[in-house]
Amino acid sequence: MENLNPKKILVVEDEPSILKAVVEVLGMHGYQVFSATDGEHGLALASEVKPDLVLLDLILPGKNGFEVLKELKSTVGLSDIPVIISSNLGDEEEVQQGLKLGAADYLIKADYDLDEVVKIVAKNLKPA
Amino acid sequence: MDLTFSFFNFVFLLGIFTVVVITIFLFQYRHLRRSLWIREQEMTRRMYQLSILRELGERIGYSLKIEKIVEVIVGSLRRLLDYSTVAYMLVATNAEGKTRITFNINLEKPVHKKFIENVKGSMLVSLNALLSSKFSTDDIDETVSGTITDPTSEEAVGSFFNVPIVIAGAPTGLLNIAATEKGLYHGKEVEILYTIMNQASDAVSKLEVVLRIEKGKLNSMVSSMADGVLMIDNQKQLIVINPRAKEMLGLTKERVAIFDILDALANQIDLRTKLEESLVADKVIVVPPFNLNAIFLQVLISPVKDDANNLLGEVVIFHDITKEKELEKMREDFTSMMVHELRSPLTGIRSIAGLLATPTVKSDDKKYQEFISLISSNSADMLGLVNDLLDVAKLEAGKFQILKKQSDIKTVVEQRVASFKTLAEQNSLTLASKIDASVPAVFEFDEHKIAQVLNNFISNAIKFTVAGGNITVSAFLLPAGKDLAKSVVERSLVWPGIKSGVSWPADQVIVATTDTGSGIPTDKLGKLFNKFVQLESSARSEKKGTGLGLVISKGIVEAHRGTIGVFSEEGEGTTFYIALPLS
Numbered sequence: 001m002e003n004l005n006p007k008k009i010l011v012v013e014d015e016p017s018i019l020k021a022v023v024e025v026l027g028m029h030g031y032q033v034f035s036a037t038d039g040e041h042g043l044a045l046a047s048e049v050k051p052d053l054v055l056l057d058l059i060l061p062g063k064n065g066f067e068v069l070k071e072l073k074s075t076v077g078l079s080d081i082p083v084i085i086s087s088n089l090g091d092e093e094e095v096q097q098g099l100k101l102g103a104a105d106y107l108i109k110a111d112y113d114l115d116e117v118v119k120i121v122a123k124n125l126k127p128a
Numbered sequence: 129m130d131l132t133f134s135f136f137n138f139v140f141l142l143g144i145f146t147v148v149v150i151t152i153f154l155f156q157y158r159h160l161r162r163s164l165w166i167r168e169q170e171m172t173r174r175m176y177q178l179s180i181l182r183e184l185g186e187r188i189g190y191s192l193k194i195e196k197i198v199e200v201i202v203g204s205l206r207r208l209l210d211y212s213t214v215a216y217m218l219v220a221t222n223a224e225g226k227t228r229i230t231f232n233i234n235l236e237k238p239v240h241k242k243f244i245e246n247v248k249g250s251m252l253v254s255l256n257a258l259l260s261s262k263f264s265t266d267d268i269d270e271t272v273s274g275t276i277t278d279p280t281s282e283e284a285v286g287s288f289f290n291v292p293i294v295i296a297g298a299p300t301g302l303l304n305i306a307a308t309e310k311g312l313y314h315g316k317e318v319e320i321l322y323t324i325m326n327q328a329s330d331a332v333s334k335l336e337v338v339l340r341i342e343k344g345k346l347n348s349m350v351s352s353m354a355d356g357v358l359m360i361d362n363q364k365q366l367i368v369i370n371p372r373a374k375e376m377l378g379l380t381k382e383r384v385a386i387f388d389i390l391d392a393l394a395n396q397i398d399l400r401t402k403l404e405e406s407l408v409a410d411k412v413i414v415v416p417p418f419n420l421n422a423i424f425l426q427v428l429i430s431p432v433k434d435d436a437n438n439l440l441g442e443v444v445i446f447h448d449i450t451k452e453k454e455l456e457k458m459r460e461d462f463t464s465m466m467v468h469e470l471r472s473p474l475t476g477i478r479s480i481a482g483l484l485a486t487p488t489v490k491s492d493d494k495k496y497q498e499f500i501s502l503i504s505s506n507s508a509d510m511l512g513l514v515n516d517l518l519d520v521a522k523l524e525a526g527k528f529q530i531l532k533k534q535s536d537i538k539t540v541v542e543q544r545v546a547s548f549k550t551l552a553e554q555n556s557l558t559l560a561s562k563i564d565a566s567v568p569a570v571f572e573f574d575e576h577k578i579a580q581v582l583n584n585f586i587s588n589a590i591k592f593t594v595a596g597g598n599i600t601v602s603a604f605l606l607p608a609g610k611d612l613a614k615s616v617v618e619r620s621l622v623w624p625g626i627k628s629g630v631s632w633p634a635d636q637v638i639v640a641t642t643d644t645g646s647g648i649p650t651d652k653l654g655k656l657f658n659k660f661v662q663l664e665s666s667a668r669s670e671k672k673g674t675g676l677g678l679v680i681s682k683g684i685v686e687a688h689r690g691t692i693g694v695f696s697e698e699g700e701g702t703t704f705y706i707a708l709p710l711s
Contacts, residue, residue, distance in 0.1 A: 017476025017502045021483055024495075028488050059468055109475050114482055 006032040007125055010051035012042035012068065013086070014060050018109075022055065025114045026121065039063030043071055046078055053125055055117070056103075058087040058094060066101060073102040082124045194218060194295055195230065197328050198303060201321075202234055209317055211307045212237045213244070213274075217251050218293065218301035219259065229255070229267050235274035239308065242283040244272065247306050254290050255302050282308040289318045291325045296333040356446030359432065360386060360403070362439060376446050378421045396420055402429055403442055417449055424453045469513055473506040480506075516676040523683035530574040530687045537603055537637060537708075538563050540575050544582040545601055548590065556595035559586070564604035564619060567637060571710055577684045578639075578708075581692075584677035585641035585704045592702070593645035606636045606707065623705075625697035632691070632707060640705035647698035656694060657682045681706075 009031045013019040016037070023033045034049055036042035039060045046054060054072065058065035065085060072078050082104035087094050095106050104124045107117065198216045205214055215233035222228050231251070233244055248268070256263055288306035292299050303325060305313065350357055356373030360366055366386045374384060377392040393399050396418040406413045406429040415427040426447040432440045480499045483489050489496055522528040545561045552559035582601070589599045606615050613628040615638075623642055648656070657678050678692075685692040685706045696702040 015472040015476050017473060017480050017506045020499070020502055021476065021479030024483050024489070025479075028486065109471065114479055 006030055007053070008032045008034065008049055008051040009053050009055060009121060010034045010036070010042065010046055010049065011055045012036045012039065012060065012065075013055070013057045014038060015057075021114060022117060025118060029118050029122075031121070037061075039065070039068040042068055046072060046081070047075070050077065051081060053121060054081055054083045055107075055121065056083050056085050058085055058098065066097065069098065069101045069103060082126070084120060084124060194293065194300065194329075194332055195232075197332060198293065198301075199232075201303070201324060201328065205305070206236060208320065209305060210309075210312065211305045212239050213247060213304075213306045215247055215251060215304045215306070216293070216301060217255050217268075217304075219255075219261075219263075220300075227267070228269055229263055230271075231268045232271045232273070235272065235277070237308075238275050238278035238281055240279060240281045240283045241277050243281070243285060243306075243308070244277070246283070246285050247288070247304060250285070250288070251290065251302055251304050258292055258299050258302065284308075286310040287312040289313050289321075291318070291321045293325060294329045296336060354448070356448075357443065358389065359441055359443045361441040364403070367441065373444075373446055376420065376423060376425060376448065393420070396425075397427065399444070402427075403444075405429075406442060407431055407439075417453070422450075423448050424450045470510060473510050477503050477506050513676075516680060519680045519683070520676055523680065528683050528687055530577050530684065532572045532574050532688070534570045535573055535575040536570050537567060537573070537578070537639065538569075540579050541582065541601055541603055541639060544579055544586060548583075548586045551587075552590055552599065555590055555593075557590060557593055558598045559590075560598070560600055562600055562602040562621070564602070566605035567603050568605065568710065571637065571708075573688055573708055574684070577687075578706075581681040581684050581706060582639070582641070584681050588677065588704070589641050589643035589645065589702075593643045597644040597701075599644075600642045601640070602642065603637065603639045605710075606632070606638050608632060608634050608636075612638070612707075623695050623703040624700035626695040626703070630693070632709070635710040636690075636707040637710060638705055638707050640703050642701060642703040644701040647700055648694070648696040648702055649698060650696075653694055653696060657692065678704075 009026050011019060011022050011026070011033060013022065013035070014037050019035055019037065023035050026033045034045050034051060036045050039062050042054075042056070042060075043063070045051075056065050056068060060068070065087075069083055069085065072081065072083060079102075083102065084105045084107060085095070085098040085103045086107040086109055087098070095108075098106060105120055107120060195216075195218060198218070202214045202216065205211070213233055213235050215231065217232075218230045220228060220230060229252075231248060233247060235244075248265070248270070252263060252265065252268070255261070285306050286309045288304060291303040293301035293303060303321070305317075305321070307313075350368065350370045353370055353372060356370060356376040358366060358369040358373050364386060366384060366389065369384055369389075374380075377389060379388055379392060381388075390399050397415055402413060402415055410431060412428055412430040415429070417424050417426045419425070426449045428445040428447065430443050430445075432443050434440055480502050484496065484499055489499060519528065541561050541563060545559055548559055586599065586601065593599060600621075602619075602621055604615065604619055606612060609631055611628050612630040613623075613626045616623050616626055621640075621642070623640070624647065682692045685708070688708050690706055690708040692704070692706050694702065694704050
């Protein structure tokens with residue numbers, strides 16, 4: 001069952017308990033998970049580990065999710081990484097803005113379900 | 129004989145009697161006729177007065193001009209009097225600000241030119257006497273009407289009389305009746321004209337007062353309105369604009385034309401089209417709000433009609449809805465804060481709880497414990513927030529209660545400092561207290577609530593001070609009338625950004641927390657204790673917390689009849705202080 005070449009997922013989320021849960025559940029599903037609690041660290045980690053997918057919260061301390069998304073999409077070597085935005089604003093406009101900026105998909109935290117997170121991550125990962 | 133005598137006597141007596149009766153009768157009859165004639169005269173005069181007053185009443189509705197009223201009287205004068213000319217003189221200030229005399233003479237019968245000059249001359253003398261003025265014939269604008277002048281007729285004025293024209297208690301002119309015949313006018317005629325003139329003047333005076341009051345009311349109402357108001361006439365010309373409208377549109381010049389208004393709004397709305405729209409639709413139209421010169425404006429346009437449904441023009445009202453917009457934004461921010469601050473930890477709890485059920489976590493005791501403590505701390509955070517919100521709600525409902533009793537502020541401060549010591553050390557901060565000997569051993573306050581305030585001050589200071597910084601909690605007695613800044617300096621305390629001019633009429637215990645943090649910009653200082661502003665900034669802030677702590681602290685301090693305040697200097701640090709009155 002042990003995956004020798006696991007996919008790398010970067011989770012950027014400022015709420016520690018959510019971060020914990022997501023990291024845990026993705027770990028259970030055999031992903032190698034990296035985490036950051038703010039935008040700056042998220043970007044640094046993305047450059048360092050070149051993840052296969054980024055799960056990005058929109059409301060973040062310091063640099064917000066949109067800024068992080070913009071930078072990811074304009075950085076050579078990172079622009080192809082699929083980004084899933086997770087917004088707890090549940091705001092249609094925010095989601096649209098995220099998708100416009102190049103997000104692959106979105107999650108609304110109001111109906112946050114860990115199974116859903118796993119499904120959406122699997123769906124958006126590029127086939128090896 | 130006796131009988132004959134009696135008969136003759138009887139006839140004779142009867143004759144005398146008859147003569148007497150007839151004489152008496154005739155006499156009575158003449159007397160009766162005379163009194164009838166007098167009464168008829170009286171009736172005629174009264175009828176005349178009445179008719180003139182009625183006519184005046186009707187005409188006054190159209191015009192308040194005294195000239196018109198005098199003309200009404202002049203026009204119907206012939207029903208009462210026999211005269212050659214009737215004239216009036218009125219003093220008025222013309223458009224150029226010059227005082228002129230209007231002289232109007234109506235010739236009922238042909239008179240000599242000299243006659244007119246004579247009337248004019250004598251009226252001018254009387255007018256100058258009446259007004260204590262020194263007008264000359266140069267000041268007179270003359271109008272002659274009626275019949276033609278006749279060079280063969282009498283030059284001299286045979287008889288005349290003047291009646292002053294008084295408006296609102298001030299003489300403004302003169303009415304003159306003149307005739308070529310001598311001795312034509314007596315007390316009665318003069319008296320009637322006096323009465324009529326007085327009543328007319330009275331009516332005009334009263335109407336003028338009413339009109340002035342109404343006009344004043346309207347003017348002051350329009351000019352003092354918080355809304356901007358302007359009105360245009362049928363020709364699309366601006367007829368009224370109040371100061372507020374000019375201010376809103378950023379127009380500074382004295383005389384404003386419709387084009388200035390169209391220009392001022394050109395980037396936001398096409399007012400010309402909107403005016404047309406309102407006219408065509410024949411109803412009020414509301415333009416969607418827009419921002420102009422940093423204020424949110426709602427514009428209403430409405431056609432204005434008179435009673436007979438004739439279009440008079442259009443009125444445009446500018447309503448400042450900046451406050452409403454700000455409030456709306458605050459509410460939105462409040463919602464997003466609630467989402468961020470309550471939903472995030474709740475989502476976390478749910479996710480973690482879900483994981484607790486999975487075999488992987490169940491079998492890993494360390495992980496299991498870790499998850500349990502996450503749930504516990506998340507729920508504690510939420511409970512704190514809910515408590516804060518409840519406190520704010522109580523404050524707003526005026527149901528916030530404090531329990532004052534004799535307590536020792538020194539102990540309260542030291543306990544708070546001790547409880548934050550570890551957290552401060554973890555953040556590489558020095559936390560110390562500096563309690564002055566002047567602080568009274570005990571005084572009345574709610575120690576739990578004041579401790580809550582200090583918790584808030586100290587935790588904020590720790591949050592916003594970078595490693596290596598200092599936090600000092602100080603307390604001292606500030607005597608009545610003494611300047612706070614002066615007292616701070618005297619006690620060798622450093623409060624960055626402190627300003628003099630703060631003092632109280634009674635002794636105060638001052639408790640303050642000073643940090644060496646980044647400081648707060650001056651424009652934000654005043655908003656620190658505002659619920660919505662605090663919530664808004666916290667939703668975007670990198671630091672946790674709702675910022676409601678300061679709002680609640682303010683409520684606690686004010687419940688003590690105390691004062692809460694802040695001084696700050698960017699890059700230097702911030703001091704939050706409370707002043708609690710001793711009595």
